[in-house]
Amino acid sequence: MTLALETTDLKVQLRLTDDWFTVCDLSALLPGRGVAALLPDGRQVAVFADRTGRLYAIDNRDPFTGAAVLSRGLTGTHQGRPFVASPLLKQRFDLESGQCLDDEAVRVRAYEVKAA
Amino acid sequence: MSTDTSTIVLIGHGMVGQRFLEALAERGLTATHRVVVLCEEPRPAYDRVQLTSYFSGKTPEDLSMTDMAFIEEHGIELRIGDPAETVDREARRVTARSGLVVDYDVLVLATGSYPFVPPVPNKDAEGCFVYRTIEDLLAIEEYARKSTTGAVVGGGLLGLEAAGALKGLGLTSHIVEFAPRLMPVQVDEGGGAALLRTIEEMGLTVHTGVGTQEIVTDASGAVTGMKLSDGSELATDLVVFSAGVRPRDQLARDCGLTVGERGGIAVDEQCRTVSDPHVFAIGECALAADGRVYGLVAPGYEQAETVAATIAEDESAFTGADLSTKLKLLGVDVASFGDAHGTAEDCLDVVYSDSRAGLYKKLVIGRDGTLLGGILVGDAEAYGTLKAFTGSVPPVSPESLVLPAGAGAPVQLGPSALPDDAIICSCNNVRKGTIREAVTEHQCTTVPEVKKCTKAGTTCGSCVKVLGQLINAELEASGVEVDKGLCACFSQTREELYEIVLALRVTSFRDLLDRHGREAARGGDGCEVCKPTVGSIIASLAPTIGASTHVLDGEQAALQDTNDHFLANLQKNGSYSVVPRIPGGEIAPEKLIVIGEIARDFGLYTKITGGQRIDMFGARVEQLPLIWARLVDAGFESGHAYGKSLRTVKSCVGQTWCRYGVQDSVRMAIDLELRYRGLRSPHKLKSAVSGCQRECAEAQSKDFGVIATAGGWNLYVGGNGGATPRHADLLAQDLSDAELIRLIDRFLMFYIRTADRLERTSVWLDRVPGGLDHVRDVVVHDSLGICDELEALMAAHVSHYRDEWAETINDPEKLARFVSFVNAPDTPDPVVAFVPERDQMKPDLPLLNIGLRPADDILEGTATR
Numbered sequence: 001m002t003l004a005l006e007t008t009d010l011k012v013q014l015r016l017t018d019d020w021f022t023v024c025d026l027s028a029l030l031p032g033r034g035v036a037a038l039l040p041d042g043r044q045v046a047v048f049a050d051r052t053g054r055l056y057a058i059d060n061r062d063p064f065t066g067a068a069v070l071s072r073g074l075t076g077t078h079q080g081r082p083f084v085a086s087p088l089l090k091q092r093f094d095l096e097s098g099q100c101l102d103d104e105a106v107r108v109r110a111y112e113v114k115a116a
Numbered sequence: 117m118s119t120d121t122s123t124i125v126l127i128g129h130g131m132v133g134q135r136f137l138e139a140l141a142e143r144g145l146t147a148t149h150r151v152v153v154l155c156e157e158p159r160p161a162y163d164r165v166q167l168t169s170y171f172s173g174k175t176p177e178d179l180s181m182t183d184m185a186f187i188e189e190h191g192i193e194l195r196i197g198d199p200a201e202t203v204d205r206e207a208r209r210v211t212a213r214s215g216l217v218v219d220y221d222v223l224v225l226a227t228g229s230y231p232f233v234p235p236v237p238n239k240d241a242e243g244c245f246v247y248r249t250i251e252d253l254l255a256i257e258e259y260a261r262k263s264t265t266g267a268v269v270g271g272g273l274l275g276l277e278a279a280g281a282l283k284g285l286g287l288t289s290h291i292v293e294f295a296p297r298l299m300p301v302q303v304d305e306g307g308g309a310a311l312l313r314t315i316e317e318m319g320l321t322v323h324t325g326v327g328t329q330e331i332v333t334d335a336s337g338a339v340t341g342m343k344l345s346d347g348s349e350l351a352t353d354l355v356v357f358s359a360g361v362r363p364r365d366q367l368a369r370d371c372g373l374t375v376g377e378r379g380g381i382a383v384d385e386q387c388r389t390v391s392d393p394h395v396f397a398i399g400e401c402a403l404a405a406d407g408r409v410y411g412l413v414a415p416g417y418e419q420a421e422t423v424a425a426t427i428a429e430d431e432s433a434f435t436g437a438d439l440s441t442k443l444k445l446l447g448v449d450v451a452s453f454g455d456a457h458g459t460a461e462d463c464l465d466v467v468y469s470d471s472r473a474g475l476y477k478k479l480v481i482g483r484d485g486t487l488l489g490g491i492l493v494g495d496a497e498a499y500g501t502l503k504a505f506t507g508s509v510p511p512v513s514p515e516s517l518v519l520p521a522g523a524g525a526p527v528q529l530g531p532s533a534l535p536d537d538a539i540i541c542s543c544n545n546v547r548k549g550t551i552r553e554a555v556t557e558h559q560c561t562t563v564p565e566v567k568k569c570t571k572a573g574t575t576c577g578s579c580v581k582v583l584g585q586l587i588n589a590e591l592e593a594s595g596v597e598v599d600k601g602l603c604a605c606f607s608q609t610r611e612e613l614y615e616i617v618l619a620l621r622v623t624s625f626r627d628l629l630d631r632h633g634r635e636a637a638r639g640g641d642g643c644e645v646c647k648p649t650v651g652s653i654i655a656s657l658a659p660t661i662g663a664s665t666h667v668l669d670g671e672q673a674a675l676q677d678t679n680d681h682f683l684a685n686l687q688k689n690g691s692y693s694v695v696p697r698i699p700g701g702e703i704a705p706e707k708l709i710v711i712g713e714i715a716r717d718f719g720l721y722t723k724i725t726g727g728q729r730i731d732m733f734g735a736r737v738e739q740l741p742l743i744w745a746r747l748v749d750a751g752f753e754s755g756h757a758y759g760k761s762l763r764t765v766k767s768c769v770g771q772t773w774c775r776y777g778v779q780d781s782v783r784m785a786i787d788l789e790l791r792y793r794g795l796r797s798p799h800k801l802k803s804a805v806s807g808c809q810r811e812c813a814e815a816q817s818k819d820f821g822v823i824a825t826a827g828g829w830n831l832y833v834g835g836n837g838g839a840t841p842r843h844a845d846l847l848a849q850d851l852s853d854a855e856l857i858r859l860i861d862r863f864l865m866f867y868i869r870t871a872d873r874l875e876r877t878s879v880w881l882d883r884v885p886g887g888l889d890h891v892r893d894v895v896v897h898d899s900l901g902i903c904d905e906l907e908a909l910m911a912a913h914v915s916h917y918r919d920e921w922a923e924t925i926n927d928p929e930k931l932a933r934f935v936s937f938v939n940a941p942d943t944p945d946p947v948v949a950f951v952p953e954r955d956q957m958k959p960d961l962p963l964l965n966i967g968l969r970p971a972d973d974i975l976e977g978t979a980t981r
Contacts, residue, residue: 022939023938023939024938024939028932028938030673030674030933031671031674032641032647032671032674032675033673033674033681035938036936036937036938036945037937037938037939037940038936038937038939038940038943042946044937044945044947047938050641051626051640051641061947065688065964066689066947066963066964066965067688067689067690067947067964068690068945068947068948069678069686069690072678072681072682072686073644073678074643074644074647074648074677074678075641076605076640076641076642076643076644076647077605077637077640077641077642077643078604078643079604079636080636080640082641085643085644087677087678087679087686088686088688090644092644
């Protein structure tokens with residue numbers, strides 16, 4: 001219980017050029033799933049937590065279809081690195097770098113993220 | 117002979133002609149020679165062996181064997197629809213119909229054969245056809261539209277195929293064979309009898325031992341029947357002559373080449389005509405050096421290779437070929453190989469015959485135990501192995517090779533037992549050693565790779581199974597483990613994971629991964645393959661293993677694909693569609709009105725689905741709970757259109773209204789749909805119930821389909837529509853309501869237990885060893901003794917079913933996930949927008965390409981419907 005109390009106080013924050021932008025309570029993130037956040041400039045970010053509680057954030061827009069859905073994909077581990085598979089056509093993106101694992105010419109923006 | 121400027125002219129572009137061109141190219145002869153091909157048919161070489169597959173959906177393009185890039189790349193001048201008219205051997209000159217004149221250094225005749233039509237009166241009447249080219253098939257198909265009955269003259273291989281094709285076109289089909297049995301060339305009396313029984317059971321009428329005396333026509337000259345030699349008359353609208361073929365040697369005769377007494381251009385062992393060293397003949401038009409005309413494609417290929425080798429001044433000879441054949445005729449396996457008729461001196465037969473099952477197997481054995489040949493009807497599984505052993509003394513007793521599995525001591529003589537020089541693919545003359553080398557020397561690891569590398573299995577396909585076994589055996593022998601694991605995280609198959617989850621009552625994906633996953637994957641997050649697979653297994657077994665029965669509870673929520681996670685179907689712009697359950701397709705007007713009102717109020721696009729319900733498109737994530745609150749309030753529940761689970765049970769209106777109906781199909785469909793709703797399975801499940809044999813509900817295209825009979829219900833399984841349609845197989849007939857449900861319970865649970873991930877029942881049935889018979893043994897005869905368990909699992913599912921949506925809208929924690937943005941729960945996703953189309957709306961797709969409208973447009977852009 002004490003753990004849960006502590007985590008509810010923690011906020012998920014994204015690094016935007018010079019500030020940290022608060023997205024949500026850490027407890028809103030389910031390990032292995034993502035959420036979408038709307039940035040002040042209208043862009044969308046997909047934020048994920050893995051089973052160890054590590055956080056990741058990449059652009060929410062699936063570059064293959066244009067839909068803002070990457071936050072709704074399934075996450076996993078590929079050769080030790082975390083990824084999310086687009087729920088539309090299943091291309092995988094590295095959660096740390098934003099690099100597409102199935103098409104080396106495609107990359108989405110990755111954001112620095114922390115719990116504070 | 118190979119001077120730089122010389123010209124090779126090939127007359128005829130059939131399968132053998134094409135192989136000849138490939139053989140020229142392989143030897144580099146296309147680079148040093150001008151190659152001109154004169155082809156009579158309006159299309160380049162196609163697979164004539166598979167001609168009949170046109171009627172099962174193959175297009176002429178599918179049948180094509182000619183890669184135009186190959187033709188162009190090698191500078192081959194291929195002239196389609198321009199046959200050779202004359203050959204002037206003195207001047208070495210060919211003139212084509214178009215007037216084209218080509219001087220040749222080498223002329224190769226590959227003119228094939230023509231169908232023999234017996235000289236009976238009116239043989240050319242309207243409605244008489246032959247069965248040889250794609251054009252013949254197109255004409256038969258066209259004429260069959262206005263016919264009800266068809267007769268095939270000739271009960272050989274092609275005749276049976278033609279009769280099957282006519283039946284497939286909806287005609288009552290007859291086969292008239294002059295010999296006393298079917299397929300007189302390939303099988304003996306016993307084999308013919310087994311074949312006859314099976315073919316008659318399929319509803320074809322066979323007349324053996326009678327000849328055709330005359331075709332009867334009406335005043336307009338169209339066929340109305342045929343007079344037979346026994347004095348009877350057979351009424352028919354259409355006649356297909358399939359009474360054998362004759363070599364097409366007229367061109368050769370016209371230019372004075374020697375032909376055999378019964379036709380065929382006489383050639384020597386190099387396939388060079390005996391009359392002219394500049395002219396060769398190959399394939400069905402050639403009378404080979406051993407005095408035979410070969411009507412099979414494999415010897416023709418060998419002749420083509422021989423001629424190409426001879427032109428390249430390599431030593432090669434064609435001295436004769438094996439006439440082994442294996443076919444599937446009307447679904448019946450028929451094979452004969454070696455000395456099938458036992459003509460060798462002192463040979464002995466070993467025969468196994470089971471008339472009830474339509475099985476007939478005969479092996480011809482020499483005095484010293486050498487396998488000389490044989491005939492297999494009804495089950496030709498052992499053909500590949502037996503043929504390869506022909507000419508040697510098999511390592512086990514001959515009778516053990518033909519006895520069915522389970523009788524006495526069955527011997528599974530795998531292809532690994534074969535010597536390296538055994539021929540595995542006789543169409544392309546590929547030896548076992550060559551296939552092994554493809555694996556060991558050329559790093560091939562799959563059947564498609566080996567096919568590409570060796571050409572084995574690329575013609576008739578009958579050896580592909582043996583090919584797969586050889587490749588796996590070779591890989592295993594060379595220490596390469598054939599990985600049948602589910603994904604990079606689990607080395608087990610889905611079936612093995614199911615057993616682990618059930619036996620150890622594993623309710624957590626993490627536990628499963630950390631304890632049973634591959635070493636490197638333990639402690640990780642799994643992947644997009646294993647997470648939903650394990651999620652599905654846990655959901656299927658939830659009540660039995662003590663897991664939560666809601667797919668969004670606890671850790672299970674993280675395993676679900678996005679559709680299951682939002683209990684709706686994701687569409688291309690990120691919006692969702694909503695499908696409430698309408699069991700059996702039966703819906704009261706009030707409920708229809710509710711759906712209409714909801715769709716109107718939320719601005720949704722509505723469409724009737726193929727499963728007899730209504731799909732509402734264009735809902736944003738945050739609208740889903742609001743829509744479902746109203747649906748649940750009106751008495752609807754989840755339709756599971758988003759899940760790998762039961763979709764719908766379609767029905768026709770049945771006995772209650774329909775004057776033909778014999779059972780209440782709607783009631784049964786509702787009962788089944790409510791029983792199996794929410795059942796998670798390896799892939800989606802579709803079903804239907806028809807109230808009579810007219811089958812208006814299309815039950816035979818479903819995973820499990822039910823058709824009413826006067827005495828109860830017939831259960832069909834493994835049907836499929838979609839990209840690979842499959843007619844369902846009859847599992848059991850004349851079942852009572854209770855028997856039907858018990859059998860479906862068992863069938864579905866056995867499927868869930870043993871299928872691979874995303875493997876529909878149709879594919880599963882074809883994959884499981886033993887196929888339908890095995891599944892019937894297990895679920896009808898309880899051969900594994902697991903039926904009680906299967907039924908108990910289903911009973912647990914049925915009693916624990918709860919509506920996912922009703923529970924979700926009453927659970928604030930789950931509802932919190934239904935937002936577009938975690939930091940702006942009331943803001944809709946600006947990319948989800950719609951534009952008008954045909955009185956409704958459709959996704960604004962250009963918006964997806966733009967990604968985002970300029971910042972000051974955002975507020976306006978979000979004002980979506």
